[in-house]
Amino acid sequence: MALGLGCSAKPGKAKENRTGSWRTFRPEFMHEKCTKCGMCTQVCPEGCIGEDDLGFPVPDYDYCKGCGLCVEECPSQAIEMKKEEK
Ligand code: SF4
Ligand code: SF4
Structure with a gap:
């Protein structure tokens, strides 16, 4: 089975699972620091x-x-993890 770059599961599976409910911290993206490197x-x-x-x-x-992972790999420190507020 071929997977997309950076994906550990098929997108369809993630969509079925709604993995956002697992989260205790969320990434916040600061566009003023972002270089759109992807x-x-x-x-x-x-x-x-x-x-x-x-x-x-x-x-x-x-x-x-x-x-x-996105926070760790961003070369511009344009993402921060913030405690989830539920
Ligand atoms: S890499 Fe970033 S956006 Fe993707 S699941 Fe992890 S924290 Fe969320
Ligand atoms: S890794 Fe960082 S700089 Fe690159 S697109 Fe994502 S937020 Fe922007």
């Missing part, structure tokens, strides 16, 4: 980072599980 989109294991009309990354919090 690294976060590539490393996200849920494949849940899209982009807005200007090309900035936007996570889908229904499927983001809060793993923090």
Whole structure:
């Protein structure tokens, strides 16, 4: 089975599971620091980072599980993990 770059499961499976409910921390994207390099989109294991009309990354919090990989790999420190408020 072929998987997309950075994906550990098929997107359809993640959508069925709504992995966003696992999260205790959420990534917050600071567009003022973002260079639109696309690294976060590539490393996200849920494949849940899209982009807005200007090309900035936007996570889908229904499927983001809060793993923090995007924060670790962002070369511009443009993402921070914040405690989830429920
Ligand atoms: S924390 Fe970042 S890398 Fe992890 S699932 Fe959420 S958006 Fe993807
Ligand atoms: S990895 Fe960081 S700089 Fe690159 S697109 Fe994502 S948020 Fe922007």
